[in-house]
Amino acid sequence: MRDLALPAGHFEDLAQQRHAAKLGIGVFLASEALLFAGLFALFAAYQTEYPDAFHEGVLHNTKVLGSVNTGILLLSSTLVALSVHAARLARRRNAAVLLALTIALGLTFLTIKLVEYGTHFREGIFPGGAGSFFTDHADAGLPLFWTLYYVVTGLHAVHVTVGLTVLGFMLAGVLRGSIAPPVTYKLEIGALYWHLVDVIWIFVWPLFYLA
């Protein structure tokens, strides 16, 4: 088994490699934050234009499911943080179990999201103002609210999926033993990405679900 403490050839030492990795993910997360910031700006602009329609849209949303999803993500962030802690203490089995639970919660989130979409579709709410719901409710801003809802939650769901894939690779690494002290920072990086996914949802939830 390759010596984990050996840094890659271009690094002076492991400390430099670790520092680089953590800074790298931080910068990447900054770019992700800007991506969603642009969407939130779009939302804010249209909400100022159509406050009543957006309010109506929020009232009509699947609040219970959305809030359950918030709880799921918050719990999953806690679990992944605990997983990092366990990995640092070389508790391989605990780390793996916590990671697996995180992934399970993430999958649950996606499932609930799909259920929500199904609910909206059944009510005739489709993106682009298509669907019978919009013929019954002629408020000018409603198509915009719902299209933005699909774009934002859809993009977020894509990030959840990517996050789950990353965590999957992390899990494989923990099980194989390639993610263990002194290179547990690799798991931290994956966990940081998952935290971002969670933080973004913390902004999405009140905008789209809470009146």
Place this chain on the structure above:
Amino acid sequence: MTTAPIAMEPSFVRSERTVASWLLTTDHKRIAVLYFVSVTFFLFLGGLFAMLIRIEHFAPGPTIVDAMTYNRLFTMHGVTMVWLFMIPSIPAVFGNFLLPIMLGAKDVAFPRLNLLSFYIYLLGAIVVMAALFMGSADTGWTFYQPYSAHSPSAVLPTVLGIFILGWSTILTGINFIVTMHTMRAAGLGWMRVPLFAWTMYGVSIIQVLATPVLGLSLSVVFLDRAFDWGLFDPSRGGDPVLYQHLFWFYSHPAVYIMILPAMGVISEVIPTFSRKNPASYKAIVYSTIGIAFVGFLTWGHHMFVSGMSIFDAGAFGILSMMVAIFSAIKTYTWVGTLYRGAILVSTPLVYAFEFLFLFVFGGMTGVAVATMSLDVHWTDTYFVVAHFHFIMVGGTLTAFLAALHYWFPKVTGRMYSEKWGLPAATLVFLGFFGTFFPQFLLGNAGMPRRYYQYPAQYQVLNVVSTVGAFALALGMIITFIYLTEALVRGPRAGNNPWGSRGFEWRTTSPPPTHNFTAEPDFKIGAYDYTVALPGELEEHREAGHA
């Protein structure tokens, strides 16, 4: 040492010779060469589109293409030049090659990510080329809504290609930022780092923060067009001007992505060829950071006639004036650097002087268009076209050519022919000026941009511009011919033919795979011409000089 002893390692060029070792390399220097080949191809492709545009404009009416083709031509010219040439050019070629060396590092922080960046760039380029073969978009590189949602042209593959290219830019930006922070040689503090490295850092900050918003804008264009989601469709409550805000929030910082690296090149060339420290190292550093941040606050100056409020327009106007100051600071510093220097005129410096003139001219016309009442007349006319070409061609392309000549010996180990350099640089300048100066006058006269046909009174200036374009094209072709010849048959250059204090000149030409054969010695600063380099005087005497 200015001349290294027989190198312990082969150069990065000779270390491995297989095709696979080039295509699957993680060596930042080889990746730089891969980028160089690609961006040069797209420079000439974009130039070809430009020549077709100029030939079409030889006469006011239809000349060689029809209206639809013309609209596609200028769209592809913009897309190709901005995303396939300008944005990667200096950072992905010279930044990749030089940044680790200038920091005394063996490579960038994430070499495999670096290779991935290149292949993502290539994938994006292939998708954009596919869009070209499908007829390409006709919306202009700005994809304004609602026209782009409904235009009968290949908008979808075009925006998809650009979206992919954006990923390459973001990943390179992350790599450079982390490299600056974590890979500096022991003892190399931030305020001793070469100025070109600082501009790589500044440009990377902009890339990382702005490009995601481009991705968002293009995604929305994609959704509106492919699935009719109508986010900017007025009949569904959408606001087309909001699209402009989203697009320009990225695209204004994008122009700083395009000019900041060029400024970094000038900040290296002028000190080397005047053997003098920059008139104020700190001024260059602070103005670099200043541009990186204030550049995010000025986007509304592209929209003065779009219907925004007077207050907003005024705010964007003031901020635009402020961001111009940072460029002014650099210009004063560059000129001040020449004061009491020891100046040698050679091709890189000639290009740097062309930059000084053309960038200042173009930059001040930028201040002019930032003046709100004047912009009402000038926006969407050839005045703006001339302004940004003065900056992008007169600025960035000129600096790219300066960089090409300056670092040619370092990358290839050979020297190009000065005999060709000076006349070609002159032809490039005259051709450029002949092409774009008349366009200021065309804008004054009221000729709008993106115009397939134009009123007959504008013909004379258009003809002058077209003739200039041919001269510019000739100058570019001649340049690449003699550089290719030098690559193959040029005389061997030593490690430091320019006698520069720059850190990259303290290793062999070309450098070995891991950049330095021994621990790099950066005790003498990158701009310190107050003392001789070890061995410099001996070498000079040996070469027969007093």
Place this chain on the structure above:
Amino acid sequence: MTVSGLPSIVRDVLDLPPEASTFAYKIDTLHFAIIATTMVGSTSIFLVAVYFTLRYRRRSNVQLTEHIVTGLPLELLFIFGTLGLFLVWWAIGYHQYVDLEVPPKDALLVYVQAKQWMWKFTYPDGRSTNDVLVVPAGKNVRLVMGSRDVIHSFFVPAFRVKQDVVPGRYVTTWFHSDSPGTYPILCAELCGVDHSVMRGSVVVLGGEDYDAWLGQNVVGTGSTPLAGIGREAAVKHACVACHTWNGQRHIGPTWSHLYDSKVSLEGGKTVIADEEYLTRSMMEPGADIVATFPNVMPASYRYTLSQPDVAAIVEFIRSLENAPETQDAPLPAVEVREVADAGLPLGPPPGPHLPVPPAGRPDQEQQ
């Protein structure tokens, strides 16, 4: 031609169009000042660089130089001197921009419809012209513009005037010309294949000529004043079912004394009932609900009212600015009913939402 103009030699060198509006002289003067500074500035900087190059020629390739750093006072002088100059230009430009953007109260109103690839002008007297805008010299002219499809831009180089015409909203620009003549209109925002031939002319007619043109029998909607057409449209489209003309409160706000008044909206905002507000109220009734009134106006007017009708109704409301009009018939009794029962197509019609003319052929006029 205007008396106070830039010397014609300067205008010729700079290739500026004729100064045919009251804006042009001030703008051209600022223009000249900035461009001259640009040329002088960049040339000077370049010449200083050349001077230094000659004066401080390299004597030997191992020549050493002093370490010189610009002192802070000199740096600050350059920085703030330059910034000061830029801010002065900004201030002058801002002042001129306000002038360009804010039309005066007393202006002749012309409605402009931009569509791929033509301009349609509708005048106060009810007539309309395609591609040719006829205006009197010596008077303020205000254009209220809308687009039927994509973004266009109304550009008259001779007036130094440009305004993007954005679909979904109404925009205003204005000018005052004392120079009779014909001046090109050019579309200045890429709008499709025939963007470069979406042109027109502004014909500025002096007093007598303009009167003569007014008297002409022009092909159009006849010689009924626009306000009268608006009144007929208000009846035809059942606006009278909810809006009175005589000051009486009914289901919707009264049109008497409405134009240019302050209106309090639901949610606390206050707006002025100008052309843009009135137009929007017809096209998007739910957007600005007046406080204490119900939100029951059908959204379908967006599809059933043509732009000339909108312009005419706005003109009619404007005519009621200072005096109510008596209504001949008693107010019809109206059931306030759910908008969905109105039987009119509501919400966005299915399929593509914008007319997409086939490439290469200008759109046919639709009414």
